[in-house]
Amino acid sequence: MGICGSVESREIHDAEDCNENVIFLQGNKVSNGALDFCSLYSKQGSKGLNQDAAILHQGYGVEDGALCGVFDGHGKNGHVVSKLVCNHLPSLLLTQKSSLSRINAAVADDDSLQNMVGIDDESMPSKSCHIWKEACISAFKVMDKEIKLQENLDCSCSGTTAVVAIRQGEDLIIANLGDSRAILGTMTKNEVTAVQLTTDLKPGLPCEAERIKNCNGRVAALKQEPHIQRVWLPHEDTPGLAMSRAFGDFVLKDHGIIAIPNVYYHRLTSNDQFIILATDGVWDVLSNDQVAAIVWAAKSEQAAARVVVEAATTAWRKKYPTAKVDDCSVVCLFLQKK
Known part of the structure; x- marks a missing residue:
């Protein structure tokens, strides 16, 4: 059964999307959830309200598809913005994808497809992936407009990051806005190596x-x-x-802060083991390789996200003993059974 809501509050968010294949995390203290080959975990730092949100949706788009995302809110109403994006962006992506498919937007030249390659130079994205790229850009723009139109919600200096990974069979599309990050754990010889999938904006x-x-x-x-x-x-x-890109933060939208994501593509292989998305509270204190090693050593797929967050919290106290610990949220999506 999927989990919707937080540890403290069990209300349903967007009930039509809350089924046994979806997990939302939006809580104040410690929240966690797990499906068969994935896990999510979020822990409040010492700065106040946890402004992070996360989602994992299995069976997204196609039967063997998946979507996962983390959203790190900031500012007075950052927790509201991250929750709003977490709840609505996945359906917006599907709507935009469907609309683009109907108007035959798959017709793209080689240059536009090449511009999507951000992980390696050997695998070229399909035309379907090009549609996903355009859907990501369009959905992010629409999402930002919807935030601005919210009544009684001041987002002039509040907003959220977003990093979303969409798996469609062997195709992996990643859309990134801000300084949350996605990495891939892949086998090289007899060990797992971390490959950074996004650039911190x-x-x-x-x-x-x-x-x-x-x-x-x-x-x-x-x-x-x-x-x-x-x-x-x-x-x-x-x-x-x-950060240089974000949802919200409308006071800066005329001064270079944009809600247009960088979109990356990777063709999955049998060596690729898992995808990790995390807010910057994790990456500020742990390296990509450290996080990949922690996930690989976890007792189970369901425990992986929690052990990363616990390691990050411990690292914060050692590395910055006088600083306030940041909120830490992690999504782990396994591509092969451990």
Whole structure:
């Protein structure tokens, strides 16, 4: 049976989507859920309300398909935005995919398909994957507009990241917005190696900084945090957003912050073992290889996400003993039975 809601509250979110193949995580303290070959786990940090949300949907799109995603909210209403995106983005993606298919959007030239390759240069995405790419871009735009139209919800300085992985048979499409991250665990010789599937979209990236500056936004770090580049309004020292793309954050939408995802493609092979999505609370303290090793050593698929979060929480206390621990959320989707 799937799990909807949080440990503290068992209300149903989007009941039509809550079936035995779907897990939502949206809670304040510790939330977890598991299906046959996957697991989700989210733990509140010490900054206050847990603003993370996560979803895993088996049987998505096609019978052997799957969708998983993590969403890291920020700002006063970040928890509302991440929950909204978690609940509605999966159905928006399917709607956009269906619409594009009907108008025969599969006709794409080789250059547009090549531009989608972000993992390796050997496997070319199919035309169906091109439709998924366009569906991701379109659905993310629609989602951002829907957030802006929400009554009684101020998202001028609130928003969320999003990283979504869509498996359709051997095709893997990943759409990324912000600084949550997706990695792939793949066998090389006798060990599992981590392959980063996404690029963390932060203001420190030259291409991201250029877009922001061209829109009169400012990119600068605080003196007490020289390693963290932030986005500021042209003539005000606010809001100081530490990512370059996000849903919401409408005060910065005219200054280079966009809700257009980077979309990547990977052709799955028999060596590929699992996909891991996690919010930056995990990646701030654990490397890709550390996370992959923790998942591979987990006792079961159902325990994998929890042990990663517990390892990240422990690492936070050791690495930053005086800092507040960030919320940590993880989705593990296994591609082969352990």
